[in-house]
Amino acid sequence: MREWTMSGALNRALYDALAEDPRVLVFGEDVGRSGGVFRVTDGLRAEYGEARVFDTPISEAGIAGAAVGLCFAGWRPVVEMQFDAFSYPAMEQVVDHVAKMRMRVRGRVDLSITLRIPAFGGIKGKEHHGESPETYYAHTAGLKVVAPSSALDGYRLLRQAIANPDPVIVLEPKARYWSKESGELASDGPGMGAARVLRDGENVTLVAYGAMVARVLDAAAVLADEAITARVVDLRSLSPLDDAVLERCARETGRVVVVHEAPRSVGLGAEVAARIMELAFDHLQAPVARVTGWDTPYPPASLEQLYLPSVERICDAARKVVAY
């Protein structure tokens, strides 16, 4: 069984998508010659040529806007925003057009755009390289948002995103690009909108996505030594949310902790908590707890571990809701 890094698995997903559909194009800043700053597009230009895999000027709005026009010409663009904060210049194009265009033209054109964004923190990055932009996108009707947590699921989600007829924002956790996982790559299995239970448990459900999934799994292992069995849910899809899995886990464990890197206020955890209240209020044994980044800008590298939810903070929150 082969071992994959997430970067390698995502690279393979693009390679396979380009092979499968001749209308797929891959473009963005430094995706061609250099193979991408995280090597996700490595080798694609050599294999598929400069017409289908190409470098663009530093022009995020232009990249996203060009993707819209390419859809009208029948292409299927897979574009990269080099880093999370650098996706903001494209925000007008994404919110005003990528998200709304299909409705505006009454379904005559599908906006089959995949927008890949290396996201989140944890790599001792410079400022503007550790942002969690998910709620901006998840709050925008017409977009779908996914965040893989591992190499094999990264392959699956990226293939599914490219095949999907709607625009999909793929938030790739930078901190997990070089994490390894063994197995066969497959695009079938859990669908794009489905959450996954990665570890079973009865006392509490820990909900996370992206790089925080690995941390939550570590926390579950620590809690197991204290006779607290924690169920771990990897959301995978941030928009839409998988209501069925959230409802079932909340009902069965009665206690939920939501974990994300993004600032707490108006973060995705608030939406998860609200859904759980709507769907499983009578089954809750404790208020839903949130373990998140703080309501500060993402800090300098030397402070980032204070900002990011730690295994200890996650365990503390779990202990509190279990003891509630």
Next chain:
Amino acid sequence: MSDEPEHGAGTEPVRILAPDGSPIGDVDVGLSPGKLRELLRWMVLARRLDRECIALQRQGELTVYPGFEGQEAAQVGSAFALGELDFVWPTFRELAVALVRGVDAVQYLQYHRGTWHGGPYDPRATRFGPICIPIATQLPHAAGFALGQQLDGTDAVTIAYFGDGSTSEGDFHEAANLAGVWHLPIVLFCQNNGWAISLPSSEQTAGEIWRRAEGYGFEGVRVDGNDVLAVHRATERALERARRGDGPTLIEAMTYRIGAHSTADDATRYRDNAEVERARAGDPLVRFRSWLLAAGHADDRFVTACEEQAEAFALDVRAGVIATPPPPADWMFEWVYADPPSSFEKQRDEALG
């Protein structure tokens, strides 16, 4: 006839007809007398419909409407040069272009009636993109579309319309730069109508818009946007260049917005009426009509027939607009996703009962 863009000296735009309609350049732009008459017919039709739209807004049948009176030559002259497969990316003020492209006026006006966003006409069938409100954002779409056409090896050209105000936006720069770098088959058609709501173009930019083309590595030309022959010729040359693989052209058509920015705007708050009267004296429609009559390509009877046809057309469109019902409620949800999530479908059921 050279196919290189010609420049007037300094800021003087390229011109074929003087403001009084007398010819000052080569009037042979390759159009038969019948085609020349068609230009006038479109201009008359467009102006009449524009005025009808303002009346419809005042009567509560349309929401805010952005008029284009004074810009008929720029719009009709450029649109008339397009080939069947060429594709237009408009702003919100290109109704005359839409008419020439064959877009159904009643469908187009559903946008301003508040029936639907974007425009309910089919952009791919009409080769006329969705109406675009956010300034300059249609320009990267045009660049992407032109790239797609280039990759497919078609000889169709993309034309993108925008105003002087758009050139201050980043999206203008990004699209123009992509057009240059990718050597796209595209025409960037700027209608410099003097005003961006209340900001005069002199405060919009300190330079001349057409000159920016050089910085992007392609051709630029400033043309008298109220001279339909000059506009047509400049556009046709730009289209030919693009079709040949010679890349983009930026056309700056100097025109004037006779009316307010929209029916929600009061231009007397910021604009001297004397300036508007001066512009009216150079009316593009009168200019072309004078020449057409003097050259013997049309007679008074043709002009009268044009006006009668325009009158009947405007009344037909009025009836069509008024007869259009509001959209069914389920349309709010219908096209948001091609593959709607189940939670979205649940919400639709909640809304629609």
